[in-house]
Amino acid sequence: ILMFNKVGDPRPVLFYRWVFVWEKGYQEMDSVVSSVTTKAKGVAVTNTSTLGFRIWDVADYVIPAQEENSLFIMTNMIITMNQTQSICPEIPDKTTVCKSDTDCTSGSADIHSNGVKTGRCVPFNGSVKTCEVAAWCPVEDDTHVPKPAFLKAAENFTLLVKNNIWYPKFNFSKRNILPNTTTTYLKSCIYDAKTDPFCPIFRLGKIVENAGHSFQDMAVEGGIMGIQINWDCNLDRAASLCLPRYSFRRLDTRDLDHNVSPGYNFRFAKYYRDLTGVEQRTLIKAYGIRFDIIVFGKATVLCDVIVLYCMKKRYYYREKKYKYVEDYEQVGTSCAPCRQGASCPGEGSQGPGPPGMALGQRLVLLWQLTTHRLRLAVRCQPRRLLRLWTTCSSIYFRLFRTHFGFD
Template identity: 55%
Template structure:
């Protein structure tokens, strides 16, 4: 019978209407705060938009020429092939700022220093099959005199062995701060079938030949001076050039693809990635080795370069948003429940808070009596009635 009644009838919630201007003002004030908060979040965080993350590709072209003139390098011209074609990686480029040079190396037997070779006292200490990880070559098995007090194992290697020299200070290519780099960045938002690049539509060839990135006067120019990049990262180029380091060039795309508010331009920022403090890390900076080979009098020789420099990593992030009716309806539906907080607040004040200016004790008691119905007593009376009826049926 109960199931049949639940099918035939529609049940709804019973509400109490309280005629009180103060409670009405409180109710609409809470509604207003909730409504304003929902609207602020809706437009500030653009909850009405569908979002898409980007895919990106980056190419970089460095330009600049420097001349070094010191005791090691003498007068040497460094162009793009010399200082920027090395150690190129995906979305990154490298620029040489300092170098330690070992000239006229030829293959043969030579001595190693105590730091890189094996100190020995006799030939038995120099095993041919054993290769020391610090060694610059293959041991010959001979223990020879390094100086009057130390003997080391002889090796077959490129001789003379690279010396344990520190990087020059100031850096030999300190003028590299005036080099420029042209960064081309192509992005795409797959969900919206939208593509863009950091060379904006209003940029022509004449503009690109003379522009230079400046955060205040020209924030969208894709050509950067290396010294300015390092300065924007909060570093000093002269100091960083001695041992090198790693700088991040961050390109952020926050695109609004709606017709009225359309905006999709890059924002550039810069920061240093590696630890520069010698006390916090071993071997700070960035360096590697390469060699230039040549033949002299029919003998192959080489010049060994240990170069220090700055590696620039280009990191592209961002997302795009576009109006979506489904997203808007979903957001509105999910926020309607917040209006139920008004009932909770007002009911709590009526049931628990007594104040002459708002809720008097008599009002609280009357409201409580109307809103809450005690059912335990009614159940107890029903049980008594049932027992009396059973007694009546059992009596003769």
């Protein structure tokens, strides 16, 4: 249903609805400032012919130990042990297979080569020859990725996310570990959207599942998961109602039809010396899931109408929210409070605005000035805001009722 002004034109009323209702022109907004720390927990056990029986804890699979707003959990790996700097045959592929020394240019190195060619063609096995290279030998063979994932038990690892947020404009701060959370609860809870929506501890398998993917499939070649924390808050309400909302999304694109360079992996090495003093290393190509914590949100506060009547030069603002011309007074140099017992500007007259201004325009002007001068009025006359509200709000509602024909 449209509301018309006195000349039957609905456009001003629609504009007011757009400003006040849709654009929430009566509210002051601020964006969130956030800090995040994470902590993973969980233990896995493996028993292989290469490594034997081994226990894996946080120090083994969280690499590096700390990152900014993210955490990497290693779920799969290719291990090349006891490498030394020497010469050895390359892994066979179309660029390394050779028949004679003329196929191997001495001193050259392909982009994907593990070392520098010596110029010799040597046997890789009984049937294949490859170019010899000076490299960390034996060179890594990553043609086959372990499946299922080496650390498939990581599905049951947990991740604690500690998030502190701050809205600087309103000097409001909070954290996702809520005030009513006890130590006992924090030690036992696991996030569940229905039963424990504010528990900050997440099971890795559930994070991936909530994003619509399989953890065991993702663990083989790795990927990137987003943990989104939404802090949209209405600060006119109680602070206890400003609560985090969690959602989950896979951030790396997975297209089965165009599966070139899938997942997420990198290499690192552990260096040591043998009994003879020769430097050796264990090279690990780590596949895993990187969890990025993404925090966003906006806070809103209702603007007070009263301060508009305590200003000078109130005509020099534009008709759109947040856009105004240069003020003719210096903000912050002096306060222009309403004197105790004095009537608010515009009372008993046509309201704010120069003579001849339409009633509807006065109504919009009254709200336009609110956001820009609220903080100045609070600083200058904090004890008189309630008195000003009682005295001056009647003017606004009288203008409102007159404009829409309620009187």
